[in-house]
Amino acid sequence: MPTTPDVTTAPPASGRDALSDSGLLDALQHQVALFARRAEQTRLGGVGQVRNSMDRAAYLLLNRLDKEGPMGVKALAAGMGIDSSTVTRQVAPLVDTGLVKRTSHPEDGRAVVLQLSPRGKARLEEVRSSRRQLMELLTEDWAEEERQTFCTLLTRFNEALSARMAAPAPPAQGTSPA
Template sequence: MEENSLGMIESELAILLRRLTSISTYKIGSLDRSAYLLLQQIAYHGSSGVKALSDEFRLDISTVSRQAAALEQKGYVSRIPDPLDGRAYFLQITDQGKTELNDNKNARLAIIEELLQSWSDEERMMFGQLMRKFNRTLIES
């Protein structure tokens, strides 16, 4: 990679993070980012334990436990016992959680669609693929 391209990526990432931080003070839908990501992970990959979720998001177990408790209190997830360990449990998304997740996803998609309305389908696809590749690279590092 040329130094010029690295400089451009570094600068654009700094700007992106700043702008995302500024707009993240305005909630999109009723779920904050952590709740949205936890619900999405459970909905797409099935019931999950707090340890697996903390590993996935590289967070402390106590942080994920606190976030999961808030989701449970709102009725978005329920606990199901781990059949192999009576002390442990898995989190399962409820119907209410699925509805909330879908509503929030649609609100996010509407904003992204508006932002990228002048982009071609090819540009959107390329951007999504490169973001996915970058996110996977972050996990592997």
């Protein structure tokens, strides 16, 4: 299906008045929405045969197990900011396909620990490599400093989103706190 480019206004060149801040924030939210849609459409899966071959949930779970080592469902869920039942559902196909192993906790045999299998490690590296190639293609005309700045700002943005999600919800407008 053909797509047409999304048109947005460029952010104001300078000035810090309310109107320009509003325009800049409108442009920012629009670009974030476009990014979210395009990322979901393409799943930013990489290039070649590996493209779109691993969904976001699987990638994030495997990546966390690789970076932080074996852990229980509760620890994995807490680290990802999601519910344990969601992790359990998302891990099941990874166990079924041999990417993750369930083992007994070394100190409490009743507890289950999730661990990246050698097959999972190899698969994760294959997907990482493909995604790394995609990032290289998308930013091939960027200076290294631009890549670093974008990564730093995107990391900061994601951390702010995570903190916002973890914060208690503010009281609804028009109501007073009890």
